[in-house]
Amino acid sequence: MTRTPFVPEELPLKQERIDQLLYIRELIDANKKVAQYQVLLENSKIPSQLLLNPVMLHEAVQSTKIEGTQVTLDEVLEVEAQSRKNNKDIQEVLNYYHTLREGMDKLAFLPLSTRLFKSMHTTLMSNEVRGGNRSPGEYRRIQNFIGPEGCTLETATYIPPAPHLVDQYMSNLEIYINDPKDDLDELIRVAIIHAQFETIHPFLDGNGRIGRILIPLYLFNKKVIDYPNFFLSEALEKDKHKYYRFLNDTRYKGDWDQWIKFFLEAVIIQANKNIRLINDVNKLYEHDLNVAQSLINSSNVKKLIDAIFQKPIFTVHSICSTAELSEVTCRRYLSILEAERIIFSDGKQRSKTYYYYNLLDKLR
Template structure:
């Protein structure tokens, strides 16, 4: 097996960075991020769709680690509070850990070891796939990364004894980035450094991807930590892994940063378009609702589907405080008018808002 990698503190990376090699990508991604942020800030999707977006990010991030759940099945089982499926539990935990990180930064204002360890504990809690009992703590043994198919070892992270000092250095940098680079460059370096340290026995990829929007949120580059990159990264998964490895073997920081900025640009374009389409869908549906009924209860029940597009009546009752009778009467109206669709069960129907699912 290879020797464990001898990682340097994060500041050493900036000695090798030449921004002229990725200047165009940096300009494009910075401007695209600002446009996406502005569109999101004034949109109905700013709050209403974020539960679903957290689930979607969890699906794509967990899929990179080998889980096979789809967005629709994950949304369905989250709605039904079904905890029997390990893949879906991983998705649910991913969303919960990301929300915890956001709430921690709002409350405390900076990253800490406590925050990262708790995010890890949440991610691997309960009935999920995991390869270790070391949950909510840094690893104490050597780990390694191997090719999924050939099982060839492709990277051996630093020895366990170096994990805490390297993570202390990384956390200090995340709290006070001592570099002259833009924060999109800083976060590209932060992500690579975290994945190189590989501080946990399991779950490193997912925690590392959570830290991207959380860092940009802390630095006020985005109003909320809703820059979800796992979908775009997953489409170029093997390129992503090779770019990370090339930094370790060839000091290829500029190539990695250029790739990372391209991912940010692509995903901002996609989400900007999605937000605008979701806004338009909301307006069309409100017009349809007003033609059906003037009841505020109908709008109240319908808006629950903009938070989670797959629901049952019990969850809507809890969300709205309405009676079972009122909720079911409004659901019947939504079904009759082909806005949401019910499954074929006689009792305990699950309702699907397919128009929104298609846009997520």
């Protein structure tokens, strides 16, 4: 029997599709945890933008890992510091990072819309990465399908909507994102939006990554979070087979409650992890800044520590630029910090690379 493309429901979902009582406890807990994380960020000793760079890179690593790309955070940070040669796997992670930043920046003047999705997709597929020749920045005009490597249309686990329907479904999704006509909580809405985007699968490649970037952008856009820095890829990657199965069950079984409950549980897991991270990093920042200031009698040392928190793997050249300090001053400060084992280097005479393991251990 010939398998046919799936025909999704348009949004908003019919009322009978969702029974919030089945996960009311998870919904309350998820909202409470996200709010707690926001309060912690607001009252953090460390300026929230300092951690944004390494946390976003960590998200990029986790999200591309779901797609099968095996790269470590250290490797990506080494390429950023120009102490390691780039390759296509690392470039995929960097593309994701730049796509995430682009989405954040463009939300200032663009709604969550087809225009924004296509622009982000162009960035995601740039620099000759896998899929870079598969219509970057354009919705698909041919049929695609999803399944294990080597599968065919007949053996695929999911066949997205026919290409001539993609514009219609994306237009419906865009309307729902910006003007929903239901009374659902925003965390439930974003679970539905992510699932619907993955169901439509509007691009030939990169749908999972764009769909996961959509989660923090949506929550930021709706003022659930104060900065688009709540990432779910790590929690989803941990249970990725469940993630894919439950997404598929929304399609072929119409089981949205199972998916939403799973999504809210992922929010709780990630929020708890974020709360621990902020608490741990606050203590680390306060401790290591105090130690550095006791070793180096200059107000400039705070600039250096702030820069190291943004780039925990670095060279002298990359860190003095971030810290806005002279190279001579940076070298002197770094030699003192290295002697006290606050930072470590690879020991090279030329183009030495430094590692701030105190922070890296908490991010990994």
